[in-house]
Amino acid sequence: MKKKHINIDIETKSSADIGKTGLYRYALDPDFDILLFAYKTVNTDVTVVDLANGEKIPEKILRALQDPSWVKHAYNAAFEWFCLNQYGIQTPLEQWKCTMIHSMYCGYPASLEASGKALGLPQNKRKLATGKALIRYFCVPCKPTKANGGRNWNLPRHDLEKWGLFKEYNGQDVVTEQEILRRLNQFPVPEKEWEQWRMDVQMNAFGVRIDTNLVQGALTIDSVSTQALTEDAVRITGLSNPNSTAQLLDWLGREGVELPNLQKATVTETLEKEGIPDDVRRVLEIRQQLGKTSVKKYVAMDTAKCEDDRIRGLTQFYGANRTGRWAGRLVQMQNLPRNYLKTLESARNLVKQKNYAAVKALYGNVPDTLSQLIRTAFIPSEERKFVVADFSAIEARVIAWLAGEQWVNEVFATHGKIYEATASQMFHVPIEKIVKGNPEYALRQKGKVATLALGYQGGTAALIAMGALNMGLSEDELPDIVARWRGANPRIRDLWYAVEEAALQAMHTAQPQAIRGLIFRLEGDLIYGQSFLTVQLPSGRKLFYPKPFLQENQFGKMAIHYYAVGQQSHKWEVTSTYGGKMTENIVQAIARDCLAETLSRIHALGLPVAFHVHDEVIIDAPMDVTVDQICKLMADPISWAPGLILKGTGFENGYYMKD
Structure with missing residues (x-):
């Protein structure tokens, strides 16, 4: 069956702030509506259907939205697909393709405007710059005032000129999207990747349940904790605003502790020193606790959750441009704090009870405790x-397999103790000796940091970035660790140079290199x-x-x-x-x-x-x-x-x- 293609773009309204709630909560809002529906086939001009003024989508287009012989294209197609289905127009996800994903697959930016510029689209094919102001005017609620008659929404009749520009903007998005697709069609996305994208959209639409009681308890306790810590800082310093960097630096100077700034690393480093006055130490600890930004993830969860207590849209398919890995959205799952508490269940129950006093008494550092519980706010369905x-250890496995580093592959095929085995190879010590209780066990730490840091041609700076100095290693011994690791992994070392040479040869000769x-x-x-x-x-x-x-x-x-x-x-x-x-x-x-x-x-x-x-x-x-x-x-x-x-x-x- 010969496929036909249609490009689609819609403009919508909702009381939900899509930047904070994501697509799914936005489209599930009671105020959600589709205002404009623009479409274009390969050989026709753009048509903009003014749904807000009562126009209807033509019957043939409604049929095309369900017809598997028509491929539906949109920029960020998950938006169009979910919104249309929510609006009552059933259209199967299997029939959609996303030009944004195609753009990202080819190494281009995610946004329609940036992608058009990067691809060098002529000016008349690019996204119009007027869109943001028009979206603010028509797509989000307005503040009721005497001048606007106390209305909550700007409708087309309130500014016909702006509405005309909005329709032009909507139509131009379809033109831009189709032009981008035209340029990318010679570099197709594999069908397996489209299947992965559809699975990702379905996963995001399914969402994950939130423990609302835990989130509400955490927000309440955080508010009490912030107030108590701030009052403590005011009492010690006498400052009107101890959160002010300028005021606090000045106070610290008067207390005999001169600091260049109050950045996280500076405060941590200062607290590790001995001989700091008790009051200064306590104020810096308060500063550290108040700076625990990870607690804001509870706010993000509370804002983004839907009526059924599920968050939808946590991942972005192909969000990491160079590798195609998924990226985090909304709560940013990729950088959740780790949990070390031995009594997670008890801590969760106390927070759900909003028992600030008990959390403070049992765990001391309240912001840190709340931070460790963030992961536990995600719970399964009933x-x-x-x-x-x-x-x-997937990256260590993949690089050894790709390079043909046989001894590493054998480690993973047998006992799997890659850090001990690496230390054994680097320092020529039998692996049997690298066990707890033996002096040789200290070598495991070197094997671990080397494995984690040095696989991609890194040197001493890579070891430091991986925390080598915090592990008790001195800077003087790092070059030896680099040399020993490279000596123990010659195939991986050769892989770096083979990859670079193949890429350079492909550039020089325009011939494929395998x-x-x-x-x-x-x-x-x-x-x-x-x-x-x-x-x-x-x-x-x-x-x-x-x-x-x-x-x-x-x-x-x-x-x-x-x-x-x-x-x-x-x-x-x-x-x-x-x-x-x-x-x-x-x-x-x-x-x-x-x-x-x-x-x-x-x-x-x-x-x-x-x-x-x-x-x-x-x-x-x-x-x-x-x-x-x-x-x-x-x-x-x-x-x-x-x-x-x-x-x-x-x-x-x-x-x-x-x-």
């Missing part, structure tokens, strides 16, 4: 349990002048480096440069890469594909995944599902990765936690 399974199951290509098109350095992974998926060119880097070495969204600037700009960095991208991307494979297997069993974080899957499971079943799924061989030895570890529980 009469279900969480089955949580995590890939064990190494270790990877294919490096220089790809482009003659019509629009796009170009990419691509790396085809064992799974068949590709990594994209847009607009690549060769140029000397800061070290005077010829290096690959390409365009990307800067991590600091958030702008589309030139960046450079090298063998170790590309190896990191590749290894993390393969690890991501292993997770995707596991998600497909879980989906095939009909089990709902509530969410996943890094390499960990959290299943909203019936009581008869066991963690052993899921860990076995994770360890089963993957067809495109023969010889890759994977292992899952996990637990079952009535709430989420770090095991």
